[in-house]
Amino acid sequence: MLLTVENLRVSYGNIKALHGLNFQINEGEIVCIIGANGAGKSTTLKAISRLVPVEDGTKMTYQGNDLLDYPADKVVSKLGISHVPEGRRLFDNLTVIENLKLATFARKDNDQIPNDVQRVFSIFPRLEERQNQKAGTLSGGEQQMLAVGRAYMSGRKVMLLDEPSMGLAPLLMMSMFDALKEINQEGTTILLVEQNARMALQFAQRGYVLENGNLVLEGPSEELLENPEVKKAYLGG
């Protein structure tokens, strides 16, 4: 077990967003969490990244480490858990290459960094062409590539992906998922959250269904794709 989450509870003030989630991720897996708007998908990823405080009783263990001992920046730099946030959240005022370099802020292996930049450019050649362009001037698709590339640079034992398909045309979406598969095959474990349930389940090996802050279903992707409830609620009948 790479990552174990037990009884994950998060509230925003009086609003309870997550009511006690339990799930695990194995090394090398691609796992997805699907759910409707406001189900708590982004909150789940933010809790793992330590961007939102969790309530008492929550336990999150990563490779034997208590995740709650690590502040957000150390989750990335010490544990290698990177996070592509919802809406990309690039630094528009920095260039492509600066966005990638910033993600290596705490890395000690300076010799390896140029190789990783090259690797990002080989996965996303468009970024190499635009490396000195401000991130804010990239197209939506290029921005998504940079968001993934940036996460790749910051740490890649685990990648948390929040709706990487958002706003991408179907063709671009396919190539984005191909790139993610490639990254996964090099050893990065992926936890993906998506509203686009069909796409997510086709990509992932296992899935969880999140409804109003509770995990209501889980199973291998093929099973979920065939599940009548999932079909009705998330796959359009």
Added chain:
Amino acid sequence: MQLLQNLINALQLGSFYALIALGYSMVYSILMLFNFAHGDIFMVGAYIGFGVATGLIALSKMGALAMPNWLILMLTVIFSMFLTSFVGMFVERVGYRPLRDAPRASAAITGLMIGIILETGNLILLGAEQLSFPSLVQTATYNLGGIYITNQKIMIVALSIGLAFALHQFIRRTKWGMAMRAMAFDYVVVPLMGVPLNKIAAMTFALGSALAAAAGIFYGIAYPVLDPYMGVLFGWKAFVAAILGGRGSVVGATLAGFLLGFIEIFVPMIFPSTIRNFIAYSIVLLILVFRPHGFFGEPYSARLRL
């Protein structure tokens, strides 16, 4: 003649505003916060400079460590910048970090309170008497075709521009500078880059305070009297320069600092000096009406939460 004479005076006054404005501007840009104690950090920096200079002169006089004046000056600037940076980090740690997510108004009054504490603390410690800054620069006056320029003024202006330039390079070229620019744009996601926000915040206060200390020493050299409230009006004016320059812009804050210096020196050439600030700041107000974001405001994300 008078015009050129005043030019160098304006540059000197502008240097003080510029150096102080840089600290305001950096903190505002990365934390969305006005550090209203910054003018008083300038004052504390001047006093620290006074202490360091007095100490070094005493050491040198005792013969234990004979040093020429220029070396004492350089060491005073360096040590005082270093020491004052800790004052800035302390202010950030106790005054602002606990209020990072509090309403902005609370953080703003924190700054005012810290300012009052620094002023009155100084008053308790050293009394209300004005101190005169030891003279470190052997004044030489150059006559350039009827214009008299002192070496002091040249040094102050050159060092100030040099410091602003160094800061600009630091922000543009180093990874810490990159982190500051990223924080200015969208600080909530910066930790996802493995960047410790608190360290960047502390560093920004340290840098701003070090520059304020340099301004304080230069002020001490130029005027040469210090008093506990010297930072109040200067701080406000530097704050005006920071806003006029545009959020987070080193070039903007520096130019705006000089612009204020120019306006304040040249307005009294035409108008009676009693209404100099009235005219000067009416001009600033007019500029802001037409350029509400200042000269070179950096863009930032409207999404300040995840």
